[in-house]
Amino acid sequence: MTDERSKTDVSSDEVIRKYFDTVYKLALSQTKNQTFAEDVTQDVFVRFIQNKDKFESEEHIKAWLIRVTINCSKSVFMSSWFKKTVPLEEDxxxxxxxxxxxxxxxxxxxxxxxxxxxxxxxxxxxxxxxxxxxxxxxxxxxxxxxxxxxxxxxxxxxxxxxx
CATH class of the missing domain: 1.10.10.10 (Winged helix-like DNA-binding domain superfamily/Winged helix DNA-binding domain)
Structure with missing residues (x-):
């Protein structure tokens, strides 16, 4: 008997297609900046791809994506790069x-x-x-x-x- 858990069998492409808008809109809500939101979204999905074998269910994936989006959004404001930037007005x-x-x-x-x-x-x-x-x-x-x-x-x- 193997110690293999019942992992989700979804592809990275499926997850990205399904949750891209959710992650992006949440990142935009958190950062109030389209460029930062795009960067956060990219970081979140890169991290997902690196960890995709660890998820046990669809709900686990969604909760993880939301948590990581919030954390990545917070880290934008903590970075020394951010503290040196001058925001431009977005239209x-x-x-x-x-x-x-x-x-x-x-x-x-x-x-x-x-x-x-x-x-x-x-x-x-x-x-x-x-x-x-x-x-x-x-x-x-x-x-x-x-x-x-x-x-x-x-x-x-x-x-x-x-x-």
Whole structure:
């Protein structure tokens, strides 16, 4: 009898196709910069390819990708290279003014709220999945979602009737 665990049998290409948008959008949400988000996305998938034999399930892959994306995004700000750069304004285009207002309001949230808001609303993850992905308690995720929503409501107050 072998000690071989039931590993996932998905190809790197499949994983990259399936999770590219998730990783990129999360990196963009974290870094607020398209170039940094592209770099983080590339780093995450390189690390995935290097470690792909260690995953036991599809859920394990997704949680790992999210965790590594957050960590790589944080490391961008810690690098000495980043501290020496001067940011250029990026021209982001949106389909409607509402989308741009909401996008920028979300981007102005503190990182801990921005992360859970992004994962919940943009990646359709539930509270349990978010808690597992970012290694916090479910109650913490719920609290961050609530506080993030309140901050968004205050930022967007007066701009929209539905707020």
């Amino acid at each position: 982001l285009t949106f389909d409607s003014p509402e989308k741009s207002d909401v996008y920028f309001a979300v981007q102005d949230l503190p990182l801990k709220y921005r992360t859970v808001i992004h994962l919940f609303y943009y990646e359709d993850m539930n509270v349990r999945e978010i808690a597992e992905s970012i290694d916090v308690k479910e109650s913490t995720v719920k609290s961050h979602l609530h506080r993030g929503r309140m901050l968004l409501k205050n930022k967007l107050k007066g701009d929209y009737d539905f707020v």
